[in-house]
Amino acid sequence: MEEFHIANPALADQGEEKIAWAWRFMPVLKSLQGRLKGGLPLKGVRLAACLHLEAKTACLLCALKRLGAEVFAAGSNPLSTQDDVCAALVARGVRVFSWHGMTTEEYFANIYSALAWDPHVIIDDGGDMIVMVHEKRPDILPQIKGGCEETTTGVRRLKAMAREKVLQIPVIAVNDAYSKYLFDNRxxxxxxxxxxxxxxxxxxxxxxxxxxxxxxxxxxxxxxxxxxxxxxxxxxxxxxxxxxxxxxxxxxxxxxxxxxxxxxxxxxxxxxxxxxxxxxxxxxxxxxxxxxxxxxxxxxxxxxxxxxxxxxxxxxxxxxxxxxxxxxxxxxxxxxxxxxxxSGDGHPIEIMDLSFALQLLSALYIFQHDLEPGVHKVPDEIDLEVSRLKLETLGIKLEAMTPEQESYMREWRE
CATH class of the missing domain: 3.40.50.720 (NAD(P)-binding Rossmann-like Domain)
Known part of the structure; x- marks a missing residue:
């Protein structure tokens, strides 16, 4: 199996500069990595991702690697892959299969190359990797704990698979988290x-x-x-x-x-x-x-x-x-x-800090729980935690309800 397939490994230093800049403005992902790193909760996990391979995504993939995962990545769009970022990821030990301007055939071949490493968890953007597992690599379905889906189109495809009873793994619809609607999508x-x-x-x-x-x-x-x-x-x-x-x-x-x-x-x-x-x-x-x-x-x-x-x-x-x-x-x-x-650099860094925090916590949840096949919502505690962490990094305090107020909100009598 190929260790990686990218355009030019010599571009790593240029990619490192982009990743370092993005990481400066991702306090939520940084906080989660620091809090979880000691236990290496993803140690031994083979994680395959099909995402837009640019600097912000690199921060997520590197955080997953620091938490113990072995990470394989393919680009989810031929024109969004940044070759210098891919080179920097390879230098950091992430196996990458993508380059800018891939043909349709090369695009799908690269996803297949990432799946050749038999992952336990999948992070997808658009559903192509999860669909390919079902169509081209059904032999590894029993070992896959589940996946996460980043975008509206991918969630729509997965729900269609679930309706037709062909989706054989659990997938968390990260796109449908309320915090993602508010911040990422809007x-x-x-x-x-x-x-x-x-x-x-x-x-x-x-x-x-x-x-x-x-x-x-x-x-x-x-x-x-x-x-x-x-x-x-x-x-x-x-x-x-x-x-x-x-x-x-x-x-x-x-x-x-x-x-x-x-x-x-x-x-x-x-x-x-x-x-x-x-x-x-x-x-x-x-x-x-x-x-x-x-x-x-x-x-x-x-x-x-x-x-x-x-x-x-x-x-x-x-x-x-x-x-x-x-x-x-x-x-x-x-x-x-x-x-x-x-034609641009995608969502602002601070936005993807929140979205990738959702992805990281959802991937960890998938690995740590045994879920039934189908499309699952992001657990409320994860959705709320990401917003709370963001508020903490901004120095914003929430109003705390008094015991009397909490009791009143649970009561139906006047």
Missing amino acids: HGTGQSVWDAITRSTNRLIAGKAVVVAGYGWCGKGVAARARGLGAMVSVVEADPHRALEAYMDGFSVLDMDTAASIGDIFITVTGNIGVIRKRHFVKMKNDVLLANAGHFDVEINIPELEELASRKFVSRPGIWTYELPDGRSIHLMAEGRLVNLA
């Missing part, structure tokens, strides 16, 4: 999407007509930050509750057919397929910008855009321009992949 996605767009395009957001497709927790963050930057924001939604919420939050709510002709910037955050397609491309204004913030590159129908275009070319790093026969141009960011990681 504030993390909201800031990182606009950071990637403004950094990559050097365009002004104020005054632009921005269309946000999807008003889940991620969409809420993207829409709120767009309004904060001075954009005129419209929301496209299929769910009546979310559509009404967007309306009550002060946004225009449109269908995509209507929005297609008025938008300057379109951002998909639905987790669904074909949200923007041919019937919408033909209505769009000249020089519109398309970006996807969902996990997979399926929300914008790129094959249909390719069919419409008479020419395509790279106009800026990470931006493909599609020229249509009538002279209009449509600009696609990051090949329709996850824009905040493919």
Whole structure:
């Protein structure tokens, strides 16, 4: 078996600088590592991860290793892998199988290489590693204690597997933790999407007509930050509750057919397929910008855009321009992949400090408990603990209820 497969081990020093910077601003993960390290609670555990391999993720993988785990990692997106970070991880003893710009075939081969080490615990982002275990490595399913899933798309896939009774291991839906909705999905996605767009395009957001497709927790963050930057924001939604919420939050709510002709910037955050397609491309204004913030590159129908275009070319790093026969141009960011990681550095460090603390504690919980196969919620004590630890690092004290107040809240009599 390969020990590792990366682009260039000589980039380790450059990657170390990135990891050191991220670690400075991850007090919650640092606190957990310090508290747990003495007992080496993961000693003897083989842990495989399929995550976005950048500096913040490296901090999680190194923390897991310091707690005793043997760690194997594959990238969860061909364009989010940072080769210098991978080199630094290999130098630290993590077995990494990934490089920037992998083909689809190489991407799945690298996940398989990580699984070749027969893990006991899996940390996944998007569900590809857990799906591959079931389809390609069912022989190791009996030894797998369980897994954790980081993102909305992955949780959706796992719940579909559970409904069809094919999911044979327990998986904790880290994405569904209330603290992750509040911080990672809303504030993390909201800031990182606009950071990637403004950094990559050097365009002004104020005054632009921005269309946000999807008003889940991620969409809420993207829409709120767009309004904060001075954009005129419209929301496209299929769910009546979310559509009404967007309306009550002060946004225009449109269908995509209507929005297609008025938008300057379109951002998909639905987790669904074909949200923007041919019937919408033909209505769009000249020089519109398309970006996807969902996990997979399926929300914008790129094959249909390719069919419409008479020419395509790279106009800026990470931006493909599609020229249509009538002279209009449509600009696609990051090949329709996850824009905040493919064209930026992903969520802010302080946000991933919280999310990776959830991942670490959930992975430890999976290893220490015997759970039934299926999708499980993050235990409330873990969800609350991460928020409490964050407040402690900020020097914020919670109000303590008196015994009388606690009794009153439990009582039904006046």
